[in-house]
Amino acid sequence: MATNSSNSRVPVPEFPFRHEVPLQIRFNDIDMLGHLNNSVYIQFFDLGKSSYFQAVLPDGVDWKRINIVVANINCDFFAPTYITEPIAVRTTVTRMGEKSFSLEQRIVNTATEEVKCIGKTIMVGFDLTTGKSAPIEQKWIDALEAYEQRKL
DSSP: OOEETTEEEEEOOSSOOOEEEEEOOOGGGBOTTSBBOHHHHHHHHHHHHHHHHHHHSTTOOOTTSOOEEEEEEEEEEOSOOBTTSOEEEEEEEEEEOSSEEEEEEEEEETTTOOEEEEEEEEEEEEETTTTEEOOOOHHHHHHHHHHHTSOO
16 A cells, blocks of 8 residues: 555555535534544544535535435544644545445645544435435446546
């Protein structure tokens, strides 16, 4: 596995990140040690996901009828984040299946490109009427492929 030169433990991304959202760190996001609390990273990933989906779908997202849900989130931490750092969340799709797809998100210091953490999320197609998993709609697949500029 290739790694990032700024931190030898950080894997080099397999795909480019076409989406980025600048993040604002609030005073209450900081823990007793003076760095970003680990629970805040998941909130930042959520901000990145919602902005990503709005950018990907040409007609926007109807949040009352959204038919994908989070099934799993994992996060690997590489370096602490401090309140004065300029950070952003970057998002890309890494895998597409019949009923699910995977996202990779990275929180990065935009001044140094240091990767603070990597989050991996599995999104599952969901039928709101039955409450069960469902195939990913073709409109999602088409929109994701168009945005990412590659076959998923």
